[in-house]
Amino acid sequence: MLANENLAWIAIVIVCAWQSIAMNTIIYISGLQTVPEDVYEAGSIDGATGWKQFRHLTFPLIFSFFTINMVLCVKNFLMVFDQIMALTKGGPAQSTESISYLIYQNGMGGGQFGFQSANAVIFFIVIVTLSALQLGASSKKEEQL
DSSP, X not given: OXXXXXXXXHHHHHHHHHHHHHHHHHHHHHHHHTSOXXXXXXXXXXXXXXXXXXXXXXXXXXXXXXXXXXHHHHHHHHTOOHHHHHHXXXXXXXXXXXXXXXXXXXXXXXXXXXXXXXXXXXXXXXXXXXXXXXXHHHHHHHHHO
16 A cells, blocks of 8 residues: 555555544543533433434533644644654655655755755644644534534
8 A cells, every 4th residue: 555656645645644643542532531421411301312412412412522622633633744754755756755755855955954844834824823723613502402
């Protein structure tokens, strides 16, 4: 898989997902532990079962955990570096180069340290902007729930 230009990204995505599943699970389990049993009892009295219980009771109560988890996942997947460095070093034929890897490669190996430092600052601003937009949209959704 790592030697094929079309499949190398799939291998990297699989490794990234495998690495992040544990943290995501911990975030969701901690969110589920904050939901009081009284809510489920009241919901069952009102006739909520299964999917309706999750949709109308559980998910609105853990939505803040969902929000922070999505922000962290987007940040981590934009900054993918370790997996590319360990698995492919940007190959085959530069098909798995990410922005983080390009900043590292051109800065450390290409002698463009100052230029790549500026690129890293711009990349940081882009990630912060995306995170702020995501949190803003999620907080509006949370107010509706």
